[in-house]
């Protein structure tokens with residue numbers, strides 16, 4: 139299936155929801171009226187903190203407008219204009235750096251980037267001195283599941299209070315969400331777009347196809363082409379930018395690909411047991427998560443490996459019976475089955491195939507390293523602080539006892555890590571995703587772990603940065619507004635104390651975050667972090683208590 143740039147561009151408008159983008163009013167009064175109109179009573183009461191900040195901001199914006207206009211009678215600099223002066227802008231496209239720069243933005247949009255000597259901050263602009271610091275585009279975490287219940291059947295509304303401030307505190311200004319109810323994700327997305335909710339930009343796929351109904355009233359299980367069409371229509375209606383596929387009958391896979399194309403939804407996610415990575419890529423699946431089916435498809439025995447893995451995974455009654463009576467041997471260590479016939483030559487031709495089809499990969503190395511209990515301390519990172527982890531069952535400890543390097547799972551993990559570097563060298567586009575909050579990931583912080591692991595797998599620090607900036611913008615078909623620091627781009631930036639293209643660890647040394655044109659200094663970032671941590675504690679207290687009471 140063809141999924142060229144034109145189609146991406148079409149879906150990107152709704153995906154990134156950038157109405158502010160193209161026709162943003164240039165007069166300060168215009169933006170204030172716009173803000174006032176979008177903040178109606180119906181949207182305000184449930185977000186008290188946000189509400190207070192926004193009204194204060196609007197009030198000061200109006201005051202500044204009145205003062206400035208009455209003084210000169212001329213069009214004036216918008217009161218929300220900010221100039222970052224003296225920093226080094228990193229161009230993630232070319233890798234070049236512009237030292238001693240001035241970056242000017244008004245509201246949500248960058249309006250000037252140049253050498254400090256040539257670009258002067260507009261009169262009246264708020265000047266932020268960032269001398270000696272490094273400016274990169276806002277980071278995207280391309281695999282997040284923030285709208286699932288954190289605790290049994292806990293409601294997910296309160297999740298936002300945990301995830302959103304933490305993402306921003308760690309420079310994550312955009313996320314691709316691949317789980318959770320469409321209605322909640324649609325609301326969060328709309329409210330962050332309107333500025334009534336503080337949080338990262340949000341694109342989402344909603345519930346996974348093959349896991350359950352994708353929306354209330356959606357057919358499940360999906361048994362015919364009409365079910366596929368209905369599910370895709372509901373995803374589209376719910377504002378999803380793609381359909382995340384987990385499992386689907388082989389006969390229905392063509393209908394999914396056709397139907398998704400018809401409603402301009404990307405097909406994303408895993409590789410159903412009924413197909414192969416080779417076929418999914420050829421058929422136009424846009425992105426594959428978790429390196430799914432990568433090792434089987436790097437083996438000539440792909441078909442039999444997948445069948446055995448499916449059996450081990452699904453354990454149908456007849457197989458369980460056959461295993462019990464000894465008529466069949468249960469598949470041992472199903473995930474590591476591909477090790478026996480894995481071939482570097484076949485892997486390399488697979489990577490050429492993926493690159494030719496421009497099939498993106500979200501390796502989620504952080505997640506896989508944890509699942510596979512990698513013994514390499516550089517791969518199996520220290521756990522994030524408890525306070526930053528999703529409030530879940532207290533017995534959810536950090537897995538101990540890593541596998542020795544000779545263990546099949548350790549050898550399998552080595553192959554996966556090698557594959558990421560080799561795919562990158564072959565030209566397969568890589569996206570950074572943490573799978574927050576799964577397997578102990580912390581919102582925001584764990585994306586920096588993923589960047590470090592991508593470097594470890596063979597990407598340069600610049601390429602790792604690209605996987606969270608430029609590549610997501612390309613994936614979303616939104617390079618006109620996202621992914622780089624340039625005129626016309628959204629004002630989402632991270633300002634670092636050290637150069638991340640020299641050492642990726644510098645991505646954690648965050649001095650400022652700019653999100654939708656709002657500047658968060660270190661103190662503001664710390665208070666965002668504190669808000670997220672406090673909400674995590676509150677959710678835990680509430681649900682532990684409920685659980686303790688036997689509910």
Ligand SMILES: [Zn+2]
Pocket residue numbers: 281282283316573576
């Ligand atoms: Zn996931």
